[in-house]
Amino acid sequence: MDEYDEMFLTEDDYDQQFADELEVLAEMDFDPVAATKQSGFRKQKNTSFQGNNTAGDQHLRSQSQAAPAGTPKAKRPRQDVAKKLFEVSQNDDITPPSSPEEFHPPPGTRPKLVPAVLDISGFEGILESPERVTTATQCHALKRPPPVGGYVSVTDHRGNRVYLRETDDLRGKAVDPSALRSSHDALGLLVVPIEVLREQVAERVKFGELEDGPGDEEEEGMSSRLWVDQFSPCQYTELLSDDFTNRCLLKWLKLWDQVVFGRERKPPNRTQGNFNQANPKFKTKSQITEEILEADLDQYKRPKYKVALLSGPPGLGKTTLAHIIARHAGYNVVEINASDDRSAELFQKRIDTATQMKSVLGANEKPNCLIIDEIDGAPAAAINILLATLNRKDGQGVDSGADSGAEPLKKKKKKKESVLLRPIICICNDLYVPALRPLRQQAFLLNFPQTQPARLSQRLAEISRAQGMKVDTGTLMALCEKTDNDIRSCINTLQVSIGSWTFCQNKGLFNLWQEIFQLPRIKRKRVGEGLEEGLKEGGGAQRLQHILHLASSSGEYDKLTQGLYDNFLLMRVKDPSLGGVCDALDWLGFSDRLNQTMLQGQNFSLMRYMPFLPVAFHFLFAHMHVPRINYPSSQYEALTKTAASRNSLAAMLSDVPACIRTRISEISLSLDILSLLLDIICPKLRPVNPQLFSSREKQQLSDLIDTMISYNLSYRQDRTPEGQYVYVLEPRVEAVVCFPGLPPRRQLTYQAKQTISREMELERLRRAETLLLLRNPQEQENRPKVVTSSVRNHQQRLENILRNTVVEIRVNIYTYTNIDVCVEVAMGTAVGNSEVWFRFNEGVSNAVRRNVYIRELL
Numbered sequence: 020m021d022e023y024d025e026m027f028l029t030e031d032d033y034d035q036q037f038a039d040e041l042e043v044l045a046e047m048d049f050d051p052v053a054a055t056k057q058s059g060f061r062k063q064k065n066t067s068f069q070g071n072n073t074a075g076d077q078h079l080r081s082q083s084q085a086a087p088a089g090t091p092k093a094k095r096p097r098q099d100v101a102k103k104l105f106e107v108s109q110n111d112d113i114t115p116p117s118s119p120e121e122f123h124p125p126p127g128t129r130p131k132l133v134p135a136v137l138d139i140s141g142f143e144g145i146l147e148s149p150e151r152v153t154t155a156t157q158c159h160a161l162k163r164p165p166p167v168g169g170y171v172s173v174t175d176h177r178g179n180r181v182y183l184r185e186t187d188d189l190r191g192k193a194v195d196p197s198a199l200r201s202s203h204d205a206l207g208l209l210v211v212p213i214e215v216l217r218e219q220v221a222e223r224v225k226f227g228e229l230e231d232g233p234g235d236e237e238e239e240g241m242s243s244r245l246w247v248d249q250f251s252p253c254q255y256t257e258l259l260s261d262d263f264t265n266r267c268l269l270k271w272l273k274l275w276d277q278v279v280f281g282r283e284r285k286p287p288n289r290t291q292g293n294f295n296q297a298n299p300k301f302k303t304k305s306q307i308t309e310e311i312l313e314a315d316l317d318q319y320k321r322p323k324y325k326v327a328l329l330s331g332p333p334g335l336g337k338t339t340l341a342h343i344i345a346r347h348a349g350y351n352v353v354e355i356n357a358s359d360d361r362s363a364e365l366f367q368k369r370i371d372t373a374t375q376m377k378s379v380l381g382a383n384e385k386p387n388c389l390i391i392d393e394i395d396g397a398p399a400a401a402i403n404i405l406l407a408t409l410n411r412k413d414g415q416g417v418d419s420g421a422d423s424g425a426e427p428l429k430k431k432k433k434k435k436e437s438v439l440l441r442p443i444i445c446i447c448n449d450l451y452v453p454a455l456r457p458l459r460q461q462a463f464l465l466n467f468p469q470t471q472p473a474r475l476s477q478r479l480a481e482i483s484r485a486q487g488m489k490v491d492t493g494t495l496m497a498l499c500e501k502t503d504n505d506i507r508s509c510i511n512t513l514q515v516s517i518g519s520w521t522f523c524q525n526k527g528l529f530n531l532w533q534e535i536f537q538l539p540r541i542k543r544k545r546v547g548e549g550l551e552e553g554l555k556e557g558g559g560a561q562r563l564q565h566i567l568h569l570a571s572s573s574g575e576y577d578k579l580t581q582g583l584y585d586n587f588l589l590m591r592v593k594d595p596s597l598g599g600v601c602d603a604l605d606w607l608g609f610s611d612r613l614n615q616t617m618l619q620g621q622n623f624s625l626m627r628y629m630p631f632l633p634v635a636f637h638f639l640f641a642h643m644h645v646p647r648i649n650y651p652s653s654q655y656e657a658l659t660k661t662a663a664s665r666n667s668l669a670a671m672l673s674d675v676p677a678c679i680r681t682r683i684s685e686i687s688l689s690l691d692i693l694s695l696l697l698d699i700i701c702p703k704l705r706p707v708n709p710q711l712f713s714s715r716e717k718q719q720l721s722d723l724i725d726t727m728i729s730y731n732l733s734y735r736q737d738r739t740p741e742g743q744y745v746y747v748l749e750p751r752v753e754a755v756v757c758f759p760g761l762p763p764r765r766q767l768t769y770q771a772k773q774t775i776s777r778e779m780e781l782e783r784l785r786r787a788e789t790l791l792l793l794r795n796p797q798e799q800e801n802r803p804k805v806v807t808s809s810v811r812n813h814q815q816r817l818e819n820i821l822r823n824t825v826v827e828i829r830v831n832i833y834t835y836t837n838i839d840v841c842v843e844v845a846m847g848t849a850v851g852n853s854e855v856w857f858r859f860n861e862g863v864s865n866a867v868r869r870n871v872y873i874r875e876l877l
């Protein structure tokens with residue numbers, strides 16, 4: 020059966036055998052009279068569809084009933100439908116035109132059917148009239164592109180592709196889809212219109228007839244889907260998060276039942292919490308949480324905390340939990356991503372839409388539960404909008420029936436500002452983002468604990484079992500540990516590793532590497548015959564041929580070479596001078612050059628030399644022992660590192676001033692400059708306030724800042740996963756010159772980096788201002804106090820402070836003289852005729868330290 024016969028359940032050995040040839044013959048206008056068995060069929064082809072049908076019927080009958088050709092056969096029940104089709108077809112011949120005249124229909128006649136739009140997917144629905152379909156497709160749907168003329172390829176939902184010949188009357192013209200649709204309808208090609216078919220399918224789905232299992236398409240989709248999606252939990256019981264968290268969120272959501280669903284709330288069981296009252300000072304976190312969940316509702320029958328804030332590391336299933344719990348509690352989930360919707364108005368609109376509208380999709384209209392994901396990525400303005408929504412006090416919107424009467428416009432406006440009546444669940448990774456602070460105080464906080472490794476590994480085992488892979492628990496536990504129990508990472512890693520595992524299994528690469536690094540076993544008899552002979556047979560030419568054959572048939576030269584490169588140094592080498600290793604490196608170099616030449620010159624005749632590298636490695640390193648082969652990863656790692664280093668260098672060079680940029684390139688920077696530069700920007704700075712630096716130190720700091728700005732380097736504050744704040748050098752060029760095995764570079768202290776970072780900011784501002792003034796000198800004239808003198812910035816600041824202090828004192832003097840009590844004035848000027856006095860405050864502070872000699876105070 021060919022794929023069309025298969026599709027339409029017909030059987031035809033002859034067709035199967037000669038389907039392709041027949042098509043080509045049909046395309047080339049082969050005279051069918053001369054043909055033997057098919058002659059009847061071909062002869063009638065150009066007459067009408069009715070004829071075709073008869074021929075097809077005859078042929079089918081000959082298959083099914085073994086009756087002589089031409090014997091009439093009783094009509095099948097659905098053939099009246101087919102008849103209708105063919106009656107229409109007689110008027111609208113859909114056969115490709117056989118003569119040039121046919122290309123030009125007389126004006127005013129209806130457009131002919133365009134085979135290019137034949138919807139073959141619909142045929143499947145007409146199971147009871149296979150003959151008609153077979154005939155129609157045999158005539159027009161070709162299995163390969165027609166040798167002459169244009170064609171359109173059509174693929175049905177099973178992936179079967181056919182080619183439809185274009186007719187001249189439409190070639191090159193814009194096709195009006197409505198016209199095509201009407202011509203379809205007129206012909207009744209689908210017998211039952213597609214809309215009706217769709218409705219029938221929908222009905223069958225509704226009544227569960229089509230729930231037996233996934234169709235081919237679905238199965239295909241399943242296999243190509245990510246496992247994280249495929250195995251995403253659908254029910255509460257499938258969740259991996261701890262029960263306490265699940266229960267708390269569900270309880271909080273249930274607090275909304277009264278206002279959302281109008282269900283009466285059960286009186287809280289306060290006996291359990293009584294032990295808290297005995298010692299209210301010491302409440303555990305869970306007790307506090309329970310207390311919140313037991314608290315009374317507010318005036319609108321809403322819980323005290325209108326929003327639940329779920330926080331925790333990524334990939335633990337927070338979003339999944341929120342979705343499942345919300346659905347479980349009877350809500351329609353509306354999710355928005357706060358990092359995506361960064362415009363405040365849009366955010367407001369989305370919140371209002373989700374909290375004030377009802378789901379109208381599906382049979383059951385459900386109230387919405389809004390889930391705001393990644394709220395820690397939202398701008399402060401968005402958080403403020405959310406807070407404003409939570410704190411709305413207007414009661415107008417509570418009952419829409421309340422706003423009848425006068426001033427409809429005003430009411431309408433008020434209704435928009437209605438009080439929040441739907442639960443909102445926010446999700447974040449970092450609870451302590453500054454923008455979240457106000458929300459933290461108004462939210463029911465639920466910290467997501469780490470997933471239990473045992474539970475996670477059990478789930479992973481289930482998933483791998485479902486995918487036909489058996490993985491031992493130790494490996495799964497190790498995977499959980501490596502990923503910090505991140506469900507997403509675990510499942511993805513499992514999927515990727517099974518991918519490479521399958522790949523290796525299929526291609527037998529591991530076997531191949533093993534064959535290369537292991538000597539073939541010589542049979543005892545042969546060993547007894549003599550080593551030379553044994554080598555000749557078990558080794559030498561035979562081994563060469565064997566490895567050559569294996570390597571050529573694998574075809575995976577790149578991966579094969581990577582495997583050889585990653586493993587050859589792990590093999591036992593008896594040669595103390597490492598001559599074999601040098602030879603291997605020469606071979607690798609040769610292979611690399613060969614590959615390069617081949618690809619650059621597109622000279623693939625050189626490819627035949629590629630399998631000789633494994634042969635060379637076999638003769639250099641093959642051993643009797645079973646080798647331990649590692650899957651090659653060094654090339655990928657090196658590529659990733661190179662890309663990261665290049666990106667860092669490019670980022671650094673991108674903002675380097677032109678005068679320096681002309682002198683350095685990426686190569687010179689990475690090979691000559693960078694490692695020294697990193698030492699230069701790490702001077703020894705005293706851990707004191709820069710105001711207290713000596714002039715030499717100040718000069719050093721200023722030079723350092725100048726160098727860093729010139730080379731586009733800066734320090735940026737970052738937070739480690741452990742929550743520790745650090746300053747990191749940006750761009751991250753340290754990694755470019757950091758070689759493994761060498762002692763780590765000297766680092767500046769956190770405080771020194773902080774000082775440098777702050778001073779750099781100031782210096783950048785100063786430079787920007789100077790540049791602005793240089794470009795716009797008019798502004799300089801308007802500003803009388805522009806920094807033009809060579810006096811340093813901190814000196815100016817000090818002078819300003821002193822000036823202000825004097826003014827203040829004068830004011831004070833004026834005030835105090837009035838009341839005749841002024842201690843400072845009574846004391847007179849300080850030592851050195853200074854008006855600044857030091858006052859001794861009892862206590863100790865290490866904030867500012869400076870050596871002060873007694874003589875300076877005298």
Ligand SMILES: Nc1ncnc2c1ncn2[C@@H]1O[C@H](COP(=O)(O)OP(=O)(O)OP(=O)(O)O)[C@@H](O)[C@H]1O
Binds near residue numbers: 258340448
């Ligand atoms: N019990 C489970 N079984 C299988 N897969 C799960 C389970 N729980 C979650 N997942 C899958 O793990 C992935 C991560 O889940 P989810 O997006 O809910 O995590 P998250 O904590 O919200 O992460 P993020 O903070 O990055 O948004 C999802 O693709 C989800 O389908």
